[in-house]
Amino acid sequence: MPEQPHQSAEPGAGPYDALLLLSFGGPEGPDDVLPFLENVTRGRGIPRERLKEVGRHYFLFGGVSPINAQNRELLDALRKDFAEHGLDLPVYWGNRNWAPYLTDTLREMSEAGHRRILVLATSAYASYSGCRQYRENLAASLAVLAEEDRPVPRVDKLRHYFNHPGFVRPMTENTLTALAELPAAVRDGARLAFTTHSIPTAAADTSGPVPGHGDGGAYVAQHLDTARVIAEEVRAATGVERPWQLVFQSRSGSPRIPWLEPDICDHLAEVHAAGAPAVVMVPIGFVSDHMEVKYDLDTEAADRAAELGLPVSRAATVGADPRFAAAVRELVLERAATERGLAPARCALGALGPSHDICPAGCCPARTPQPAAAGTD
Template structure:
């Protein structure tokens, strides 16, 4: 029997994710949930919906989360961590409020949450915390006692997140034709966000109150590129690029776009490229469509050999990383010394988001932070 690990004071873990449609009839209602309050016309929703219909109206993210749930529960059981794992989504079933209602009814009082987003930004962290606060307020209005929720720190530089991506790049390089393999460029991709949001993401050591989103991705890209060089003996040029922009044309967003970058690589004579989606935990629609469909079609048009390396998904090393982060945070809450595992130049992220971290244009209450009404 494994030695029992102590998660005290926590009595549950919540896997917090984005959600996605699971059939053609779900697509437009799901997109309405995602864009509620933004005044997006139905015509635009139908245009985006076509991406989902190419895959039968099903986003892969929910099945990815089911696989991750299974991996977490298996890892916890094998390592003696007696902590139930729940799952709630922002935009589709199982909805976050319903899951928290279930947890409150089961008597869960201290909950840790891990979001399927590894980096600091409004959409990747603060918005999830706002959703948590809104759901907890709903429970309180129903006469239920809302649990206290803490959020695991950003895990972008944890070895259990990095190692699966390193192996994925190595496998993708090996899959390229031998005559274009050694000169392959690495295009590290992540979700483009407004430049203003990127500038106020954080804080991060050496970057003041903002700039964490780009700095964290650059650190991850550098770590993976260095590991690939050490294991293959080949130096692969790399760049951080962006995808999935959805904002108004007049608002500056992070660039270059992956398709523009592929054109630049081809024009410069690059023999091949590997697209490495470091900004995404699993193969959801923005990976399956924006990279596997749109960017791959662009590469074929150019005659540029490309491969897309896998996301971390439910890799057992990632499940183990979550377990380690749970035990680390629990020990910290009990006042015990802990070893905070992190690679790269930036070190481990903060446990508690400070006041004003990753602000929105119209701030809302947010749980799991220094300014949380549910702390």
């Protein structure tokens, strides 16, 4: 994190004077695993034995989630890109569930004199857990600063970037790389399984507006739009029309509550039974190769495919790809220009167009309403 106080950014970023990378967080050693999971599930009444069971996933990787290291790489990529393009905007990092904690980072930013902060959340899509909950965390942290009688900065969240070329094009390239890793004999017949985090169907149905389609359903619609673009770009690059489907992973919670389906492991069994010679798993719902990718796809789904005798490969996520860092810079400049009353170009692929800058009232509501920053409620 920057060590020296920073005044105002150059006009390109004005009126903003800092960017906050806001992420989920993860344990960085065996002793961190249970405390981290307790942070994630606080208030849900989940038994400690269940947390220990989930914790085994982390212990397979030495008790370390890759997410923090990957966020450090993304920080480096953002700072490098900003410097190379003359964007004088310091970049900070805070997490919801592990150090560096969001409240501590916002306190540091306030002490450094930052008063207009843009926020990049490591979730590209609309949903309660992927957007609204981050906004609630921001509101709670800002309330702590107010209680401490510190200056409370204004925070604005960058728009959803699921269809920005700097997110989509690296995923297309990574899909092509994964296809090339399959045996040549099955490559042309390989199906594409676009994967994302399953959420309750009720949460999906209220996950923000979809242009031309009403006030809910954005979570699935945005993923389908991104998948469609990537599938078409892969077809154009390979000359092969491939069947594809949006599938889900990482389900948690009560089995009595309906969640989005099919699960990736069930999907692999289904397409194998239908005669598919191979599958490429494309994790479009994730920004980095964190634990839910490493375990749910590279371990659990890969083991299921091996049991079936089904060749699979997995596309990498965007991570710290320089094109993604450039996309963040473009989103910063776009939002800054909008705040100055200009009408900048807003890059987007697919049919849905660029997402909104400010979340409307009632967008992605929680079961228990909480104050949320960076929106109209």
